[in-house]
Amino acid sequence: MNFFSKLYYKLRKMWKAIQLYLVIAGPGIVVMVADNDAGGITTYAATGAKYGYHLIWFLLLLIPAAYYVQEMTVRLGAVTKRGLAEAIFDGFGATWGWFSLVDLMLVNWLTLVTEFIGMTAALNIFGVPSWLTVTGVVLLMAIIVLNGRYWTWEKIALLFCALNLIYIPGAFMVNPSVSDILKHGLIPNFPGGFNGQLFFFLMANIGTTIAPWMLFFQQSAVVDKGMQEKDIPWGKFDTLLGSALTVVVAIFIVIVTGTILNGTDIESAGQAAEHLMQTDRYVGTFMAIGLFDAGLLGAICISLASSWAFGEIFGWAHSLNQNIKQAPWFYASYFFTLITSGLVVLIPGAPLVLITLFVQVIAVTLLPAALVFLILLLNDRHTMGDYCNGVWQNLIGGFIVVAIVVLSSLYGISVMFPNLFQ
Amino acid sequence: MRASLKRLFHKIEEINHRYREPRIAMSRRVKAGLLFLRIYLLLLVCLMVYKFILLLN
Numbered sequence: 001m002n003f004f005s006k007l008y009y010k011l012r013k014m015w016k017a018i019q020l021y022l023v024i025a026g027p028g029i030v031v032m033v034a035d036n037d038a039g040g041i042t043t044y045a046a047t048g049a050k051y052g053y054h055l056i057w058f059l060l061l062l063i064p065a066a067y068y069v070q071e072m073t074v075r076l077g078a079v080t081k082r083g084l085a086e087a088i089f090d091g092f093g094a095t096w097g098w099f100s101l102v103d104l105m106l107v108n109w110l111t112l113v114t115e116f117i118g119m120t121a122a123l124n125i126f127g128v129p130s131w132l133t134v135t136g137v138v139l140l141m142a143i144i145v146l147n148g149r150y151w152t153w154e155k156i157a158l159l160f161c162a163l164n165l166i167y168i169p170g171a172f173m174v175n176p177s178v179s180d181i182l183k184h185g186l187i188p189n190f191p192g193g194f195n196g197q198l199f200f201f202l203m204a205n206i207g208t209t210i211a212p213w214m215l216f217f218q219q220s221a222v223v224d225k226g227m228q229e230k231d232i233p234w235g236k237f238d239t240l241l242g243s244a245l246t247v248v249v250a251i252f253i254v255i256v257t258g259t260i261l262n263g264t265d266i267e268s269a270g271q272a273a274e275h276l277m278q279t280d281r282y283v284g285t286f287m288a289i290g291l292f293d294a295g296l297l298g299a300i301c302i303s304l305a306s307s308w309a310f311g312e313i314f315g316w317a318h319s320l321n322q323n324i325k326q327a328p329w330f331y332a333s334y335f336f337t338l339i340t341s342g343l344v345v346l347i348p349g350a351p352l353v354l355i356t357l358f359v360q361v362i363a364v365t366l367l368p369a370a371l372v373f374l375i376l377l378l379n380d381r382h383t384m385g386d387y388c389n390g391v392w393q394n395l396i397g398g399f400i401v402v403a404i405v406v407l408s409s410l411y412g413i414s415v416m417f418p419n420l421f422q
Numbered sequence: 423m424r425a426s427l428k429r430l431f432h433k434i435e436e437i438n439h440r441y442r443e444p445r446i447a448m449s450r451r452v453k454a455g456l457l458f459l460r461i462y463l464l465l466l467v468c469l470m471v472y473k474f475i476l477l478l479n
Contacts, residue, residue, distance in 0.1 A: 091444060
């Protein structure tokens with residue numbers, strides 16, 4: 001009897017913990033899964049097609065890297081109750097603040113264009129014209145944000161996150177060799193030796209896993225959700241789960257393209273989907289649906305990151321919990337960013353490839369800055385109190401930040417000067 | 423239009439005034455971090471300008 005009562009008590013406690021987590025869950029998972037945006041899907045598809053399963057071990061290393069960077073935004077947001085843009089203005093003055101804000105706006109707008117490129121390419125495969133995709137996406141996103149509640153927006157975003165898992169059944173459908181995955185994928189190795197091309201792929205994978213908008217987005221989402229200091233452990237768990245989920249999805253994309261397109265040079269996820277269609281219609285369809293979903297999820301989050309940052313600095317009402325009458329500028333900037341970036345894709349002969357490359361270059365100017373500011377803010381004991389970075393957190397976080405700064409900078413430079421690492 | 427622009431500039435001035443002084447204590451570590459950023463960004467801007475000149479040529 002005693003055993004059963006103890007078991008009942010433990011199960012009840014566990015159920016309550018799950019219920020509590022479900023209330024807190026959201027920002028971490030949404031931001032991490034949205035990180036697998038159109039650009040991310042292209043990078044993972046190209047990695048699998050080029051190197052097969054050989055770089056899966058490297059993707060696994062990105063779980064702690066993404067977690068340690070993003071969990072800092074959870075602590076900073078929950079303690080200061082302000083977004084990263086406002087925290088930078090407040091902490092480092094107006095000059096650094098404007099630099100971060102303008103850079104964020106630019107990189108977010110350009111990234112949004114790449115999301116639209118991905119979405120239109122995905123639906124073009126099914127014969128949907130680009131103008132219809134852009135119109136449909138803008139309308140859908142208007143419906144999602146105009147309901148006037150953060151909670152509803154978040155749950156819809158989580159639904160799209162779930163759709164991102166479509167690559168998992170896709171990977172099972174191509175019948176990959178599990179022994180090959182374990183043998184080639186989990187043991188660290190550099191296929192073909194450590195040459196410039198491989199280095200470029202490693203950097204691209206890091207560059208797509210940790211993006212500047214993610215830092216701003218998650219911190220603002222934590223604030224908009226109203227998370228408190230006591231919620232930080234759950235917020236961290238949410239981020240860890242999201243980090244693992246995003247890498248798992250990335251690995252399954254690598255498995256799909258690594259099994260069917262191994263040894264092929266892929267330039268875009270749309271191209272990968274078309275190639276896959278020729279081999280297996282269903283897997284190709286999954287890839288295209290996944291690409292559209294990734295672009296949509298990325299667009300939902302990135303446009304919000306910009307509007308939140310603007311609202312914080314200009315003192316406008318900037319919450320999804322407020323309707324369009326209460327926060328007109330918040331929604332105006334949201335739709336302005338969204339519509340203008342969507343229109344770029346529709347311009348005949350628009351330099352879309354150049355825009356995609358330019359995103360990476362601009363992102364490397366903002367990412368190191370945002371990461372350095374983040375580390376310095378997390379070391380401000382006056383503001384952070386008990387949630388200030390400890391020695392180990394600084395060592396781990398510092399190492400990851402330095403590695404990301406160096407590698408993402410080299411990636412940006414290699415985008416500008418492609419022959420440098422050949 | 424002019425009134426809106428005037429309001430915007432006024433708002434920017436207000437923001438500049440509000441965040442005139444960095445609130446964070448300028449310890450040696452913070453100064454080193456910001457110096458690193460300045461050098462890094464300067465290098466990157468130089469690279470971009472160089473690339474732009476190459477493209478023009």
